[in-house]
Amino acid sequence: MTTNPKKSDFSIAKYFLSYLTLRKSFKITPNSLILCTAAKLNVADIMDKLPADENLQKIFGSERKMYKAQNKEGMVDKFLDKIKQFQEKINENEKDKEEWKNSDINTEDIKTFICSFVVVKIDLMSIKSLIGTKLNELGYKFPISSYEYVKDRVEEWYHLSTNKFVPMTKDYLMFILCGExxxxxxxxxxxxxxxxxxxxxxxxxxxxxxxxxxxxxxxxxxxxxxxxxxxxxxxxxxxxxxxxxxxxxxxxxxxxxxxxxxxxxxxxxxxxxxxxxxxxxxxxxxxxxxxxxxxxxxxxxxxxxxxxxxxxxxxxxxxxxxxxxxxxxxxxxxxYFNSLESDTQNFILDKKILFQGELVPLKDLKNVKNIIREIDEIEIDECIEKIIFNKDYYSIGCNFQNQSKPDEFYINRSLMDNSKIFPEKDFFEKIDKNIVVITGPSGAGKTTILKKIVKLKKGKDEVDSKLTWIINVDLRKTKQFFRKGIEKNMTNLLCHNENITANVTPDSSYLAHLERKLIESMDKILIIDGLDENNYSDDIEKIRNLLADHNSLQALNISLVIMCARDYDCILKQLRDLHSCELRLIPFSPSEKSSYLNEHLKEIMSGNIKNDLFEEVTNSAPAFEAICSTPLSLEMVAKIIKNKVSKNNCIESLSKIFDTVTNIYDFYSCYLQVIKDEFAQDNDKLRGAFDRYYIDSLRKFAAKCMFSDFPNLLDLLNVDDSYEINKDALNVGLIKELNGEYKFVHKTFEEYFAAEFLWDCLCNKKKQRHDLLLEVLNTVFLKSEYLGVLDFIEEILKINPNEKISKISSEYNLALTTVNWKKTYHF
Known part of the structure; x- marks a missing residue:
């Protein structure tokens, strides 16, 4: 144990004097002054091996050698003698040790030191490993990503000169841990x-x-x-x-x-x-x-x-x-935005956001600079930090195209305006109207062509270096909107559809003000799909009234409204004064039907598909061509063919399958049998479960979706309204989950099952009262949105005649001729 201050050997005197100058910063307890050293220790005369200490073993492990100063008679005097020798040898020129030289020493200080001082024999690499392990254990409190940073700060602390030294207290260690x-x-x-x-x-x-x-x-x-x-x-x-x-x-x-x-x-x-x-x-x-x-x-x-x-x-x-x-x-x-320097303002405007699913600089949004000047009284808040700092891009507007399947086979369609026919790619060159209604039968591909038109517009905008806000007016969201306590105007309707705050107040977020101003000022196209296919008649009337306000459309920069419907007159009966037109979706030609069927078959089944398959089937089953004239019906045909081929039926014999199909209801029933076959996989129990649970639940679910007065209709029919749609029902392929709700994959399936529900209820009555049947028909078929259900009911009557129901149906048919129907067709 050296008493020479110039040597770096192990020295009790050196450590005691260090303790003496820093003790005010520490809470001294037994075994709390710990010296870690790799030096060779010749201390048998003053130190003994430390007995097992639980706290120290938690830190260093049980395999480390630890030593404790001997606490016996004469040891205090021995320490005092060594320390005084050390002090006397400190040179006057050693300014960093001046405090040590002049320190007063008493026996009580030495006794406290002997009680507290512990030496742990450990090398530097082991210390590094140990510190790393302990830091990882602290991870849940102080998530340290870099041990090197902590090590460097500890080394920096270690090499501080005496006059600038800071004790390694618990607080200082915490500062280092959080400091990174x-x-x-x-x-x-x-x-x-x-x-x-x-x-x-x-x-x-x-x-x-x-x-x-x-x-x-x-x-x-x-x-x-x-x-x-x-x-x-x-x-x-x-x-x-x-x-x-x-x-x-x-x-x-x-x-x-x-x-x-x-x-x-x-x-x-x-x-x-x-x-x-x-x-x-x-x-x-x-x-x-x-x-x-x-x-x-x-x-x-x-x-x-x-x-x-x-x-x-x-x-x-x-x-x-x-x-x-x-x-x-x-x-x-x-x-405020204006309190930022000009370069900073430009830096923020250059930030990219997701606008309707596409990455664009914020500055590319129309009038955004003017809008920011208008809302300069609004304080920049944490919302705009999402644009400035977040790795995830801030998103404005809903993407109508996100439901598309980019790789699916598609046949370019043609449209007819009065007597002129033109391809879909010429849509924006040929149309000069404000409101356009694309019409066609159910399943004809109206929704698909809407997506193609949107894609055309986005491509055109890219060439023209502009942005158009294309808003899909979702009729389900619209129903919610008209029941909310906010002003019912077009701006608020569009905000609701695009998930933008409608009621903006001075306390609203910066981006809420920005988005509101953007949706008011940017060029817009509105998309309204299936307006006459929904049972929201009161809401549709309100939408139509908003569209009739031409000044409002102009003020909001709505250049075009594109709607899809089965019947043009039903949509624009009261809007004829507007700058509007009907575009009829041209049906597939025979060659297009054949191509579409063959390509879809290639997608769902292996093996060679004959190019003239469609022609062969239609020649032997004439009803087939009339029924299967739309993309939806051809996809259903493909699935039926796949099912029959999987049962070892040759393709040449498929005409027999379709030869028995007499109308559209029959065709849907045939398709449902295929769905049942795929679900059951020749398992009779599953087949029975399909009929008992899935079909019954799907019928009630369809009726609930279809009929706005569903509870009263059930009371009228005296039917139990309990049903359950299980998650595994999605595997059947007739319904899908969208925004947390179930929905039929196509409107016609909803109409088919709703018609089956009504037919089953009416036919299973032991006594079919004339007044009851009239009341049901009155409840259902005097509303235009149920026309698709009525069509299926009439098809059912052709296949399964029921004298009582047929008689009442005939009465309705006399009252509801084509002319009278359209005259009384209202929302």
Whole structure:
């Protein structure tokens, strides 16, 4: 044990004197002064091996050799003698050891040291490994991503000169552990291209309170604070090493990290601000109550009084410090777009967002610069941080095309305007109307051609370097809209459809104001699909009234409204004065039917498909061609053929299958048998379950979707309304899940099952009362939206005649001729 201060050998005297100068910073307990060393120890005369100590073994493991100073008679005097020898040998020129040389030593200090001092024999590599392991164990409290950062800070601390030395207290260790995130967070904030026209100025107290408000952008305020610090420091200033940032709750938007600092920890961490290299403190009081705010504020004031060079930013929300002593400078800070420097404004406008599913710079949205000037009185808040900082792109508007299947086979369609026929690709060249209704029978591909027209428009916009907001007016959302307590105008309807806040107030978010202004000013096309295929007659009347307001459409820059319907007259009966027209979707030609069927068969089954298959079947089953004339019906045919081929039926014999199909209802029933075969897989139990559960549930589900007065209809028919659609029903392929709700894959399946539900209810009555049948028909068929169900009922009557029902049906047919039907057809 050397007594020479110039030697680096193991020296009890050196460690005792170090302890003596720093003991005020530590809470000294038995075995709490631990020396880790790899030096060769010749200490048998003063130290013994330490008995097992549970706490030390938790840290170092049981295999490490540990030593403890001998606590026996004469040992204190022996230590005192060695230490005095060490002091006497300190040279007058060794200024860093001057405090050691002049320290007064008494026996009580030595006794405390002997009780507390422990030596652990361990090499440097083992220490590194041990520290790494312990840091990983602390991961749930302090998620450290880089051990190297912590190691470097510890080494930096180790090499501090004596006059600048800071004790490695629990608080200081916590500062190092959290410091990495503090450093990364600040570095990324400083590196952003965000600059402000004005900065915060300190007064003589060197404390600024920045008061912010609800839904504000914390990151933006932090950047403004950092820019203020940079501006006050004329030359280069290493922010990450000289600023302590204490946010009680902070989410690091760059590194997807979030940690919470308890109030007690926050108080302890304030002590690390005493470090000489810490010049600035940025601390959040947002989560503190009044007592905690005042207590912590007093502590900060005391620190700044001790060192006038230290400066503090306090972020507050409540007015707890309005009457504090001493009084503090409170800045009611609000950040507006216009308060940013011009380059920063352009930086934000260059940021890309998802506009209806496509990446575009924010500045490309029409009038966005003018809109931002209009809403400059609205404070930039945390919402706009999503555009500035988030890795995920901010999204505006719904994408109508996202339901498309890009790889599916498609035959380009033709459209007819009066007597002129033109291909779909010429749509925007041929149409000069404000409202267009594309008509065609059910399953003809109206929804598909809508998607193609939208794609055409987007391609045209790309060539013309412009953006058009194409809004799909979803009739389900529209039903919700007309039941909400907001003003019923076209702007609010469009906002509701695009998931944009309709009721914008001064307290609404910055982006809510921006989106509202954008939807009012941008060029728009409205898409309304299946307007006469929904049972929302009252709502459809309201939509039509909104469309009739030509001035409103012009004011909102709605250049075109494209609707799809089965019947043109039903849609525009009262809108004939508008600049509108009907476009009829031209049916497939025989060759197109053949191509579509063959391509669809290739998609769903293997083997060679004969090119003239469609022609062969239609020649032997004439009814087939009339029934199967649409894309939907041809897809159903393909599935039927696949099913029969899987049962070893040759393709040549398929004509026999379709020869027995006499009408469209028969065809759908045939298709349903195929669905049942695929579901059951020759299992009789599954086949029975399909009939008992799935079919019954699908019928009731269809009736509920179809008939607006479903509960009253069930009461009228005296039918139990209980049914359940299980998740595995999706596997049947007749319904799908959309936005958390079940929906039939096509409207005609809903109409088919609703017709079956009615037929089954009426036919299973033991006594079919004439007045009951009339009332059911009255309830259902005097409403135009049920025309598809009526068509299926009439087809059922042709196959399964029922004298009573046929008689009543004939009465209805006399009353509802084609002319009279259209005259009384109303919404």
């Amino acid at each position: 995130h503090n450093r990364n967070f600040f570095q990324d904030l400083v590196n952003t291209n965000i600059y402000f026209k004005e900065s915060h100025q300190f007064n003589s107290d060197n404390i600024i309170c920045v008061q912010i408000h609800d839904n504000i952008a914390i990151a933006m305020h932090l950047i403004k604070i950092l820019r203020s610090i940079q501006k006050s420091e004329k030359s280069y200033f290493p922010l990450k090493e000289n600023i302590l940032c204490l946010m009680q709750e902070k989410e690091n938007i760059f590194h997807q990290m979030k940690y919470t600092m308890q109030y007690t920890v926050l108080c302890d961490m304030i002590n690390t601000f005493k470090c000489d290299n810490m010049k600035y403190l940025v601390v959040s009081f947002l989560s503190l109550n009044k007592f905690q705010t005042l207590e912590l504020y007093k502590k900060i004031c005391d620190l700044t009084k001790e060192n006038r060079n230290k400066k503090v930013f306090i972020i507050i929300k409540e007015d707890y410090l309005q009457s504090s002593k001493p009084l503090v400078k409170i800045i009611d800070d609000k950040i």
